[in-house]
Amino acid sequence: AQKITQTQPGMFVQEKEAVTLDCTYDTSDQSYGLFWYKQPSSGEMIFLIYQGSYDEQNATEGRYSLNFQKARKSANLVISASQLGDSAMYFCAMREVLTGGGNKLTFGTGTQLKVEL
Amino acid sequence: EPEVTQTPSHQVTQMGQEVILRCVPISNHLYFYWYRQILGQKVEFLVSFYNNEISEKSEIFDDQFSVERPDGSNFTLKIRSTKLEDSAMYFCASRGWAGANVLTFGAGSRLTVL
Numbered sequence: 001a002q003k004i005t006q007t008q009p010g011m012f013v014q015e016k017e018a019v020t021l022d023c024t025y026d027t028s029d030q031s032y033g034l035f036w037y038k039q040p041s042s043g044e045m046i047f048l049i050y051q052g053s054y055d056e057q058n059a060t061e062g063r064y065s066l067n068f069q070k071a072r073k074s075a076n077l078v079i080s081a082s083q084l085g086d087s088a089m090y091f092c093a094m095r096e097v098l099t100g101g102g103n104k105l106t107f108g109t110g111t112q113l114k115v116e117l
Numbered sequence: 118e119p120e121v122t123q124t125p126s127h128q129v130t131q132m133g134q135e136v137i138l139r140c141v142p143i144s145n146h147l148y149f150y151w152y153r154q155i156l157g158q159k160v161e162f163l164v165s166f167y168n169n170e171i172s173e174k175s176e177i178f179d180d181q182f183s184v185e186r187p188d189g190s191n192f193t194l195k196i197r198s199t200k201l202e203d204s205a206m207y208f209c210a211s212r213g214w215a216g217a218n219v220l221t222f223g224a225g226s227r228l229t230v231l
Contacts, residue, residue: 033218043206045160045222052218091160095218098165098173103148103212105220107160 002027002094006108013082013115020067021077021111023092029053033095034075035105036066040088051075082115089113119143121223123209129229133198138226140192140209148212149192150220151184153177155205166192199230
């Protein structure tokens, strides 16, 4: 079974600083995908970034980058130049491909990020 | 940008009542999902749906739950005889095709069972 671990229940960062949110995973699959989603206080789930297990380069999307270390089974999210609007819950998730071709995401417990002035 | 639309945004119901949560996935997407998030907890997979049938379901998705896509656009989750512990945020998500990676989530429907 797949497992996602986020060990930081809460993090604080100063505005304009960079912050790293930790995520480790466990799977026996050779092919898998890793995601980060943002959940602001309004509740919606916003996709941030995706990393495939065979991707050789770390994924980047604007101020978001994913530090993928396959041997260590970690997929940390780095947010550069933090903004007040980055304050939210952040979930790491892993994709499992289902027999019918669909995807199932297994989520971690999340990290609550607060950006301070 | 295309989005997944969920209604209602919030529903309050009495224990034992039936609830239908509605979702309009992105129009050309083929795979549909329901997830649940109990307040303060992580997001949990409920069910996946493809080609007009359930392709996988979790142990949470028992006989109390059902899904259907009645008209080619809406995707519904029905919860029969609601219990207090069904109170949660329910997320619908859709994905384009077999090779697409990203699930796009709706804004969620918050269900409160009294």
